[in-house]
Amino acid sequence: MSYQAPMKDMLFVMNELANLEGVSALPGCEDANAETAEAVLEENAKFVSGVIAPLNHAGDKEPSFWHDGKVTTSKGFKEAFKQFAEAGWQGLQHPTDFGGQGLPKLIGTPCVEMLHGANLSFALVALLSDGAIEALMTAGSDEQKATYLEPLVTGKWTGTMNLTEPQAGSDLAAVRSRAVPQGDGTYKVFGTKIFITYGEHDMAENIIHLVLARTPDAPPGVKGISLFIVPKFMVNADGSLGARNDAHCVSIEHKLGIKASPTAVLQFGDNGGAVGYLVGEENRGLEYMFIMMNAARFGVGMQGVGLAENAYQQAVAFAKDRVQSRDLNGSPAGVAIIHHPDVRRMLMSMRAQTEAARALAYVAAGIHDVAHHHADAEVRAHNQAVYEYLVPIVKGWSTEMSENVARDGVQVHGGMGFIEETGAAQHYRDAKILTIYEGTTAIQANDLIGRKTVRDGGALAKSLVAQVRATAGELAQVNSPEFAAIRKHLERGADDLEAVIDFVVNHVKSDIKCVFAGSVLYLKLAGIVLGGWQMGRAALVAQKKLAAGEGDAAFYHAKIVTARFFADHILSGSSGMRAAIVDGSAGVLGLEVEQF
């Protein structure tokens, strides 16, 4: 069975949890009503499951390959990207001025989830172009926008992010690539960049590299980094392509997963210097790159949700089909393994975590739209702060959970899961990059603590905890064992999260290492509590619909059961995580390096 977009849950979350109605009432979002949203999602779902999903396993088996500086992508990728571009999917969330469709993030996000769910390797090319578009939109000159945006938005060209260098890894302060001004407004760029996703490929006419480098007099560290446009082919005044630039792919990596997506080593300036154009001002490159990264981080979070959904669907299909052993309650013959309780437990765990992460991400997307479109500047600013708090959680927690989900997906398949033919193993391999690229989970957690929690003394974080408690209060109004269980664990989760926020804020100055020893655990705790909060909200909506006799009763009933599973099995871990954060740093930090 191939990936199918989970339309019902997507629309439920958009409409009932993420306030699509509110978003469509925002200035500039008037067209984005529920009908449009559903139509866009349906069209995208059809495209994605018809054209993109079938390339996923094939691309894993026959990855992109490098020969003599050129990268040939997996069979069908080039043609599929052409269709993707022509149908306008690259431009979904980008301004109509540059050939986009100008839809809000809340509608773009499920489309992004579908694309990643269907084929992570393929979707990466679009994700990177999105990032480049965001950065140029914010920091590019009018001329740069006029030159580069439309071809990127329409998928005629693609974009890349060039940060990492061999000696620097995630530490951008250590970037050494050089950019030498030529006196004519251009620069010559020299250096080696590694881990460049779609840094070279054959799917578009041109590739627009956005490259971090230092000008000759730049201060050391991150304050001396500038951002440059380095096109693969020079662009003439009329928009046609000119000479080949001195930016070359010297190899691609042999990776654990996402094998169809080429991960390039790029060499800039080996033959005299690659022509580069400064974006914005010198030494502000990191700031601009963060624009790309924040967009990309949210996108990687959606990769986690999409991949988890795909792994779940595949495991469900296998578990319904595979007959093995009798039912525990007694059956004359073997039953489909979905009847075995531990298989059921794994499927529910996959389902519950995927739904919770989806809900939290879409809610964040809706908040992003308010932050960008609301008429009131204060409302915008507040929503922007909430969105920025949620981004590292959407990125970090969704991807961490996707690893577990992919793992359970293999496990449901038993021995067959270990055979590459089934495809379950591909999810397990592909998932492993998600907690690493665009900043590891630890880097997300540093961001969550440093920029998002400590700066305002935990005020924003605690305002979210207060909202979680309000939902718990609503849950207490419903008299049923399901709602009692959800309420109990959500309330405890809120207590645990608040205690951890206090711990972080109170100790970060006196003992910074002690706080950061629990950074990733704090991020995960925030993920399960805020994800659990969305599941609680979802259960309340479902209960109201059931009481009113509206809609699909089986769907709403399943939502309540799934929310309960999440509470009993996932949220119930909050107290252990709190203990590990608040008391656990001595164990983390107690050894000398020599004792390892």
Next chain:
Amino acid sequence: MSYQAPMKDMLFVMNELANLEGVSALPGCEDANAETAEAVLEENAKFVSGVIAPLNHAGDKEPSFWHDGKVTTSKGFKEAFKQFAEAGWQGLQHPTDFGGQGLPKLIGTPCVEMLHGANLSFALVALLSDGAIEALMTAGSDEQKATYLEPLVTGKWTGTMNLTEPQAGSDLAAVRSRAVPQGDGTYKVFGTKIFITYGEHDMAENIIHLVLARTPDAPPGVKGISLFIVPKFMVNADGSLGARNDAHCVSIEHKLGIKASPTAVLQFGDNGGAVGYLVGEENRGLEYMFIMMNAARFGVGMQGVGLAENAYQQAVAFAKDRVQSRDLNGSPAGVAIIHHPDVRRMLMSMRAQTEAARALAYVAAGIHDVAHHHADAEVRAHNQAVYEYLVPIVKGWSTEMSENVARDGVQVHGGMGFIEETGAAQHYRDAKILTIYEGTTAIQANDLIGRKTVRDGGALAKSLVAQVRATAGELAQVNSPEFAAIRKHLERGADDLEAVIDFVVNHVKSDIKCVFAGSVLYLKLAGIVLGGWQMGRAALVAQKKLAAGEGDAAFYHAKIVTARFFADHILSGSSGMRAAIVDGSAGVLGLEVEQF
């Protein structure tokens, strides 16, 4: 850096926790004193890190391959197995009567751990031979023993286990292979077996397949399965090899991991029937196969420990070497990433879980030796029962934790971990088989509940909880924050485990699915509580040594810190697991199949 046996911890656990002294006092184990043990381990460590470990990554890159019915194993495997056999390592735990060394399991176990730690794929051939030897030793006729044991024990030949068939998977009741008596005491065997580890290879002169099949009048289900010896080459009366038997390898699998070890599809009897010899009595095959499986299950548990140790060592080496970003406490330049708190947390988590699982397994091995060698039958029987309770935990928990450890190993490497060249990714791929073969974790958990917990009303399980509490009592005597933390979480863990045992015993008849919905969680809870118990015992020993000024102070100090980490970060999860087991079945079982 290549794998090095963790000699210091191995010897500590053997001597201080697993009662090597007591084992060496048992009848027949007199030679197995501390000096012998250390000498054997040192010799084995030298062999394993010198000869076997270097083949691990190479074998992954150039797996075994099939051509025209023959399997060529990865480069160097054949020669290494010859050395392994000639040095007598295959026979370490097997009787001297058949060419073995007759050492107790407590000494064999660390050697097994090393072998698996160095090279999972290689070690599998020995693990399977061990199982075949155990089965023949218990159920074979004198003539069969005389024919097959010495060549197996000395590594001249190897053995296999043939259980799985395409339509049956783990459900042995569905086995369809046929064995037709020929009137001369032999049988002709017909059928297809899949997932046969080292079912065909070029590393030994002959392969002794042990095959489950049904005789013509056998009753249906597991009570109609018999066990047959089907040699690849017939064996003449003088022990020389005769004609090729009708057992052929038709393909090997393309797998996620353990790629150097061939996983064969074997076809029996396509050319007239494969000659087979009944082992023991007809229809008792499952019972005999369980002898192999129990030995193999413990062995797979050691694969988990060994792989985790290797992944840990590699992550430590990388983290000490890789310089990136400044220290959180401020440093002029970048520091090795081992100084970053979250890297440290992952390393400690890898270390603590590995040490705890090692300790629990070695303790189980020591108990096995008492069960087999003690003069008093009652002591033997009691220890056998304890050992059998521990086997599914050693298998299930050690392998589940090894997946997490291998995952963290990749994560410590960051982007480099996703590149196959580093080798970290191989552990992540290899680990995934361990929770599946020789019975998935769910199958281990079924065994833990059905045969090991419920049959005596939880009495044996609770006697272990009482021992955990006694250790908690001893921990309370030491006045320090480390010991207070360990005691607190160990006591809570004991409470949680006891509550779960009661829940299992009290509900298994009235609502079996509700109990089995938490089966794997019960296994994992037992793993962390009993593993945490061993870490608590280890901390007590370390504290006494430090107080007495004996031995390696840095080692003992590290042991106490590691035990504390285990308590704060791993054991602290016990309450959430208890909640998920005791309250969580409604969420697991609440959906109809159609709602998935």
